[in-house]
Amino acid sequence: MNLPKLYQILAFSLFLTACDQSVNQDTLTVYTSRQPQLIEPILDKYSEATGIDIVLLSGNAQQLLERIEVEGINSPADLFITVDAGVLWQASQANIFEPISSSILTNNIPKNFRDPEGKWFGLSKRIRAIVVNDKGNQAPPKSYHELAGKQWKNRLCLRTSAKVYNQSLIASMLFRLSEEETHKILSGWSNNLATKVFSSDTLALKAVQSGQCDATIVNSYYLGRLIDQQIGNNLSIIWPDQESFGVHVNISGGGVLKTSNNKAEAVKLLEWLSGKEAQKDYAFINLEYPVLQDQELHPILKSWGNFKEDTMPVHQLGVLQRQAVLAARKADYN
Numbered sequence: 601m602n603l604p605k606l607y608q609i610l611a612f613s614l615f616l617t618a619c620d621q622s623v624n625q626d627t628l629t630v631y632t633s634r635q636p637q638l639i640e641p642i643l644d645k646y647s648e649a650t651g652i653d654i655v656l657l658s659g660n661a662q663q664l665l666e667r668i669e670v671e672g673i674n675s676p677a678d679l680f681i682t683v684d685a686g687v688l689w690q691a692s693q694a695n696i697f698e699p700i701s702s703s704i705l706t707n708n709i710p711k712n713f714r715d716p717e718g719k720w721f722g723l724s725k726r727i728r729a730i731v732v733n734d735k736g737n738q739a740p741p742k743s744y745h746e747l748a749g750k751q752w753k754n755r756l757c758l759r760t761s762a763k764v765y766n767q768s769l770i771a772s773m774l775f776r777l778s779e780e781e782t783h784k785i786l787s788g789w790s791n792n793l794a795t796k797v798f799s800s801d802t803l804a805l806k807a808v809q810s811g812q813c814d815a816t817i818v819n820s821y822y823l824g825r826l827i828d829q830q831i832g833n834n835l836s837i838i839w840p841d842q843e844s845f846g847v848h849v850n851i852s853g854g855g856v857l858k859t860s861n862n863k864a865e866a867v868k869l870l871e872w873l874s875g876k877e878a879q880k881d882y883a884f885i886n887l888e889y890p891v892l893q894d895q896e897l898h899p900i901l902k903s904w905g906n907f908k909e910d911t912m913p914v915h916q917l918g919v920l921q922r923q924a925v926l927a928a929r930k931a932d933y934n
């Protein structure tokens with residue numbers, strides 16, 4: 601193919617993209633790392649209520665971020681919705697988000713769950729708690745710190761520190777504690793491991809359940825799922841650090857892309873997701889906690905009772921992410 605012809609094709613496809621975007625003001629495209637079954641039912645409700653069609657592209661967060669970057673100004677994406685404040689922070693560092701000033705978003709979402717520059721907003725809370733079996737429940741650990749103690753030698757199971765959930769947990773320690781205190785906890789955990797680290801929270805839970813170890817640290821919705829499927833026997837949740845900073849809280853959330861051609865509608869969708877109508881479902885479907893105050897919780901969550909949450913600004917989980925990775929490495933926590 602000669603070069604001018606290639607340019608023609610490129611120009612033609614750019615033209616098509618431009619036309620698409622100018623006529624489809626009633627369509628929003630959402631790139632998401634959330635599993636479709638967790639988010640589709642809520643977006644369907646929005647479409648029904650507003651007549652706005654939503655095109656969903658789901659995939660791995662890092663791959664979607666790369667795709668957004670490669671597509672540049674021609675990206676069809678209007679919103680990026682993902683999990684973990686560390687990932688949202690990375691996305692804002694990649695400069696993909698349009699800062700939004702919306703009183704609906706700032707009223708609905710507590711300040712610590714929003715980017716200070718209004719680039720992304722938390723839409724649900726994800727609590728990283730301790731889970732023990734009957735044996736661990738005899739003298740339950742009161743803190744993440746306690747799991748580093750000698751009494752937990754060969755009794756602890758953990759998911760790999762390569763997972764962003766654990767990087768964020770470690771980042772929260774670095775925010776609250778000194779580097780030295782954090783190192784003590786991480787190397788204590790590493791010394792107490794009963795087995796190699798796991799690739800998923802669910803595998804860690806099953807190891808605790810079977811007695812391979814007596815405690816682990818997981819996002820509470822993974823335990824919720826087992827209970828919901830009636831296979832959560834021999835497992836109890838513990839809310840750590842209730843006498844100090846509170847249990848570690850992460851978020852799922854999203855933002856509007858600065859390359860969106862339909863920013864006003866994209867903001868409206870984000871606002872709706874933070875509102876009363878959507879918040880219950882948004883949190884309910886994945887057994888998460890709503891960011892909007894005083895919302896109804898899933899019965900499984902209700903059965904776990906109230907607890908104190910760490911109120912640190914979650915964007916710091918991103919700021920401290922690199923340091924967290926290094927701290928895990930230094931403590932031999934793989």
Ligand code: FE
Pocket residue numbers: 819
């Ligand atoms: Fe998860």
